[in-house]
Amino acid sequence: MSRTRSGTGAIQPVTELFGTDLKVVNIGLKSFADNLTAEGVEAVHLSWKPPAGGDPGMIDLLDRLAAQRVVDIDAANRKAVERILKGKPTLVDVGTAGEVIPGMTERTILHAGPPISWERMCGPVRGAVIGGMIYEGLAKSVEEAEELIASGAIQFDSCHHHDAVGPMAGVVTSSMPVWVLENATYGNRAYTTFNEGLGRVLRYGAFSEEVIRRLKWIETVLAPIMRRALELHGPLDIKNIIAQILQMGDEGHNRNRAGTSLIIREFAPCLVRLGESGERIAEVLEFLNSNDHFFLNLSMPACKCTADAARDIEGSSVIIAMARNGTEFGIQISGLGDRWFTGPASMVEGLYLPGYGPDDAAPDLGDSVITETTGIGGFAMAAAPAIVQFVGGEPEEAIEVTRRMYEITLAENDVYRIPALGFRGTPTAIDLRKVVETGVLPAINTGIAHKEAGVGQIGAGLVKPPESCFREALQAFGERYAPSGR
């Protein structure tokens, strides 16, 4: 492009072609500017991409949405932002899933991500389902479990349909203890099971005897003790804890060491006042101390009950759920009710534990992306520079990831602040329109599960959701609020 052929067939420098000094502003493909620079022509490159990657259908849709007078989308989004910012997630109780989660039965099994049938579930989710059934006494073996599932006796459903969220496979069965969080401002609740620690655990699809034994210990020892400690302590403001951990190197998704530490110091005095044996309480404290992701299962329902308060706002294009079941990545939009828009789950780019590689990995999995939905996790990576070592990057990348998220969000959190960005608030309230228009996809930190049931975590990294689900959602949003027939 920078050279052009003269009539003689020889290559003529672009400078000669115009017979004067050129000063060029290059828009779009950078290589055009590079060619000019190489020939000594002054060229300023303007990084620009056509909206929606130049997709005429999407551009038309965005134009129609901007022009329509059916609903005031910006006003609806302001309402959604207000609800997210004013949310006050508070830990209020510990309960049993079957008793506290709406719509649970003894044969209900909740899983992470958008709804999915047994047939289409990935390895780790199948493993966790089988483990959950063994844990519940619904089956004694893989074969028994598979038979019962085939008989149609098990009701599978998405955690999100029951005010719940679960990390990785996200399997919740009726006997499992759950944290009960309440959004103190709006009264809605959210539920998550207890974090089991690292290694071979149900959420990564493991269901060995050791896994089931640990789940039983959580049910019979840990949860009742934490419940009583919480009663003694009184409700705990999780929003305040999240605000603090962002000043302490955590982002609340892949790094939760500060959060776990703060939870331990908050509860330790109450734990020792329960009158239990020292050995029993020591066991509990050692479990917490050995598990730096203990806080993840509190940050997740905190984000869930925060985001849920912004559901069902007529005309709002704010994304109020993102979730993965290991087969599909799905999103829900405030103004479009409970409908899911899904695309194929992506592979995670990151670092693997020794002995594992990309070929062993299950696709992106889990409800923990509720943290990103509410503006922490990958969106707050700049607050957790140490995390980039774990996921294979440089501290500058952590800052860059967060900066990009401001392009697709509507607000900055007034409580969650990032020291490395001059205490700027975390990017909050993802606008579906902005995602499609800019092509900037939400940044997600995540663990990597082995693709086969029962193996466990094999790495961690960053993942980009499939662009298609955002476009489909915008299509539906356009049909709902700016139908082309009008």
Place this chain on the structure above:
Amino acid sequence: MSRTRSGTGAIQPVTELFGTDLKVVNIGLKSFADNLTAEGVEAVHLSWKPPAGGDPGMIDLLDRLAAQRVVDIDAANRKAVERILKGKPTLVDVGTAGEVIPGMTERTILHAGPPISWERMCGPVRGAVIGGMIYEGLAKSVEEAEELIASGAIQFDSCHHHDAVGPMAGVVTSSMPVWVLENATYGNRAYTTFNEGLGRVLRYGAFSEEVIRRLKWIETVLAPIMRRALELHGPLDIKNIIAQILQMGDEGHNRNRAGTSLIIREFAPCLVRLGESGERIAEVLEFLNSNDHFFLNLSMPACKCTADAARDIEGSSVIIAMARNGTEFGIQISGLGDRWFTGPASMVEGLYLPGYGPDDAAPDLGDSVITETTGIGGFAMAAAPAIVQFVGGEPEEAIEVTRRMYEITLAENDVYRIPALGFRGTPTAIDLRKVVETGVLPAINTGIAHKEAGVGQIGAGLVKPPESCFREALQAFGERYAPSGR
């Protein structure tokens, strides 16, 4: 300078004077370059200051030190650096000052900073001395204490002379429990009392009944329990904890929230296994949870026993102690034995608690600057951006403060790393020569004490030590290693 008078008396632009386009490199005073820029002359400003602020005596001294062949200063400093980097501060015991600190008697009172007589002590140190005497039963009132002091019955000495360090007033008396840290690599030990919390506390010169009661509780309840918990736990690697807290927003001097949290979660299981009543252990855990500076009194002796291993290296210009008694700031140099070089204690620039201002402040006080001496605290401010809010600055300033410290240090710590600087090691081993040559003074974070005994902390901020003590030390270093007569 940028304009010059022509023969006619009119002002002639500098561009006309030279009759050609000027391209200027300006060295030194920036205003020369500014004037040229204002006239449209291209001027690059090179920030340069003459060495040692242009002081001919100091320049001569630095030259003589560079030229002398008496001792290989660089080799001596490499040895000092190695000793600092290889140090492994480990919490090994809890003891009673009178029993474990070398040279303590029942009538010894240690204080922070270089040695100072009662007559020259500042308000908070006097208050803490009186409080210490009441705590020991040596006096029942201020009057009795002053009488006993006047009689010469009390032996005052610097903490540093007894392998100890104390925050603020730094008063240590014989009955006080102390943390015992051992440098596992070199075997030397360091001692610090337990942190009392905030508000009215002995280290800020308060000595009310409440202060004495708390000290007695520390002696009779907290310390014996922590001693037994430590026995159960086994030695605790404090270097590892400091490495972690630098990834969690602490710098180990003015911010210790992560450090305190990690100590709590480390000891909580052992505490509940002691067989003590739940109420007693709860009391201990609540005290720890209420006091985010609890870890300061572990980071200080950790730094002390690390720095002490680099003492008395013939020819080394590394600063191995900095300390303030509220009247004077003093330093010690590895190659100059136990000699102190002092200058007047500076006033702290920072933020004050409501109702207080600079007029109420005592000058810079305490041994906590041992953290900066060993490369954390102010030297690691970039790791604790949240701290700048507390001391009244911007996050960029925190990074800038740390960056400047690389100019006066000899090494980067291989274990203490700063995420915001791409995990660069903290600036370690201050070279006296570099301080004098560059005029860059060690950056210190610190609390501000009220100038009168008994009031307590009234603020926090940044302080620069007096330049004079570094110059005096270099003078002595020159006399010792490059005498002018040779």
